Amino acid sequence: MSESGGPDVTQELRLPWDDDPEDLYEHAPCGYLTTLPDGTIVRVNETFLTWTGHARADLIGHRRFRDLLTAGDQIFHETHYAPLLAMQGEVHEIALEVVGADGRRLPTLVNSVLERGPGGAPRIIRTMVFNASERRSYERELLAARRAAESSEQRVRVLQQIVADLAAAPTEAEVAEAVVRAPEPAFQATSTSIYLFDAEGDQLVAVASTDPTTGNWDDMPRSSTRAVAEVARRGDLHVIGSVAEAEAHFPDLAESMRRSERGTVVLLPLTTGPADDQGGPVVLGVLAFSFRDERALTDGELRVIRLLGQQAGQALDRARLYDDARRREERSSFLARTTRALDEEHRLLQRARRLVERVVPEIADWALVRLQVGPAGLVEHHGGPAPDPARIEARTSEAIETAAPVFATDGDGLGCTVLPLIVRGRVLGTLALRMAPDRRGGRAEQMFLVDLADRAALACENARLYEQERAIARTLQRSLLAADVPGADPRFVVETHYQAAAQDMEVGGDWYDAFLITANKLAVVVGDVVGRGIEAATTMGQLRSAIRALASAENGPARLLEGLDRFCDRVDSARMATVVYVEVDLLSSEMAFACAGHLPPLLHEPAGSPQYLLQGRSAPLGSRAGDVRRVEHRLRPAPGSRLLLYTDGLIERRSRGIDRGFEILAREYARRRDAPLKGLTAGLADTLVGRDHADDVCLLCLTLGAEERLERSIGADPLQIALLRADMRGWLAGHGVDPDCLNAVLLACSEAVANSIEHGYDDDPFGVVDVTATISADAVEIRVADRGRWRGEDAETAHGRGLQLIYQSMDEVAFDRAGEGTTVIMRRHRGAP
């Protein structure tokens, strides 16, 4: 009350925070709803109506609270909210979305309390509704952030897996395979392809794709206008967000996007990173992946994509280096194996053969080596089919003229590389190869071929030098052996034979020699120098000269060997050479010999069997361990004796012991007692060692004096008549028969033997004709006997001249057809007929 009579301001005065309860209810900062237990709204405040835009009249008594919720929240209301409220009597902070009058959704948080009546029955529900718009959008952001983090994490996981795969991929193909699998799990791409530059970096090759039906699957040159090549050249990541965008920049890509229904394409260059000297990363290929829909990529995704490009590029680079290293290793291994294989052969032809056989098929399908040696040159080829001869000829000439390799190029129509074989600046020849196209070109491959050519050239040159040395040694040896053996002396005949090793062996040091020391003293020698090749041939020549110089009328064999021992002190290569040296006094027929470690001479006297002369033996020349007290032996063999000197090649064979060799030699030698001397040594070599022998063979057979009686058996072969005649000529001369008589006897004897061969045996090669010649002071008598069928009537007509010659050249002629076959006995006086 106020005494001034003014209004009772205390009555009227309301403090600002002294809210009117009604107003507070209506305009509270939250919505209030009062509903019946079934949810029917019976009271609602203004705030709720303002938020939702509903009219009070539409709600009160008409709607239930749940009717205002979204469909999903209505279900939540039925399944959670209502039961919880019924059980607990209150619920708190239930998130529900309320649908406004205009359909807008209002995120809210709801608290409700259930009021019960005195009997405990539900009476009323009071609900407080908080506006949660801000909170929900914040929550959504949180959620989106979490999802982004999750997908980023997944991307990172995928990428980590890919990086691990890349690290484990040893080859380019495996790297490509791993990279092409990345974009689908990492970015949900629809399909992916990978293009890589070839070894030379000129060609982009499509190597793998998860869906090869999309895109242009042809290889393209680096300069192509296609999008992939364009991006590869630029080296930058390109995202083509839509067909329209592609249309503007890459028409080929737009076309392909339309065809395969793609909305977005990413072209990612695979780069090695900024390691290249020229600056800027080296592009090894392009990864292309696409999305069915138009897809915007976030900065984070783009960063990861770029990272993928670098990782893949580095893996490719590593795989290429690894491939290179492996190829380098293969090449150097091939070179090493080839060099070894060539070294196994010494001869030029065989080496050239080896070379082409190594090259084909390992690195080429056809190869030809041509060497400019000798008058005809040497050509060896392997594999096929051979290329066009005229064109390969032209290329070969070019390689020789320029002394530089001519490499095959794609589309040259020949596909052959020609490498000059150069040693010490000289073109020795060429090696032509046809290699598989994928081995052509490439700097490393060319270096490899040049290296191969260098090695081949050196191997061929060495073989050529070897051949040359071998030829020189052979020539030297031949020239020493061919020196004139004394002949035309009726007191002795020397027959020699030299046979070189059949296999590709260097010349040995075997030699023979025969010379007259004085008019009446003959020396014969057979020796064997240790070793082979040009040194052995040279030493042999020196020893041969030394023996000729040391031989004298007074010295004799033992003194000569002592001289040779001293010679070895100066010429060490002569040490351990073996020599058999024989001197014959042609007047007394006395023979002196000494054997320095050599095989014993084999003597066959006219009566008896062959004997090895085991006397006069001492150690090889210059021997330090052996007994070099030189001894000699003297003997006087009967006239007509044959002495055989030989080297070990004649009797030594791997398949039999040396004793057996001696045995066989003696037997074969005895068997040929009656064979003509001419051809005897060659025949022995033929029988004992055959054609396929591993060692040189040297023989010398000396016949001394004339036998009292010449006995020969020859095969029924016209060629044998000349051999018989040679023996008989020597025998007749040895007995001092004058030339007219000698010629007459030779003619008659030849005619008689020819008659036996032609008529007695009718040219049966197994027939044998025995010839015996005896001589006395006044006459020569020849008997020619065959065991064939005599057909004298033929002889009278067709070969009358032969018989006529026999009658005319001999003094007495008789035919004896008493036994088997026919014997002609012919006699001629030693004076003129």
Added chain:
Amino acid sequence: MTDQWVSFSRRGAAELVHLKGEIDLANANDIGRAIVARTTSASAVLIDLTAVSFLDSAGVRLLDYIVGDLDDRGKPIRLVVGERGAARMTLQLCAFRADLLATDLDRAATELGG
């Protein structure tokens, strides 16, 4: 294969055949074929036997055939043999006509050329 026994040259208009070594049953046929191949159209033939160290009846038969062939064609032929030696002996024993034999190559060539 007969080169070791027979070789050929020209002497004026005459075909000159050089024989050497031993001619016998074993090689006479081959030598004969080689000679005939060269002399069958020759207008004159000289056969030099001075280097022959042996001649048997097969060799005589071969020479006889060649002489007969040239005689038939009316072409001259001379066999040059040394003063001595195996070839002369055999041919003399077979009594070859004296007009066929000559001892000097140059003189025989002159005779044929004239």
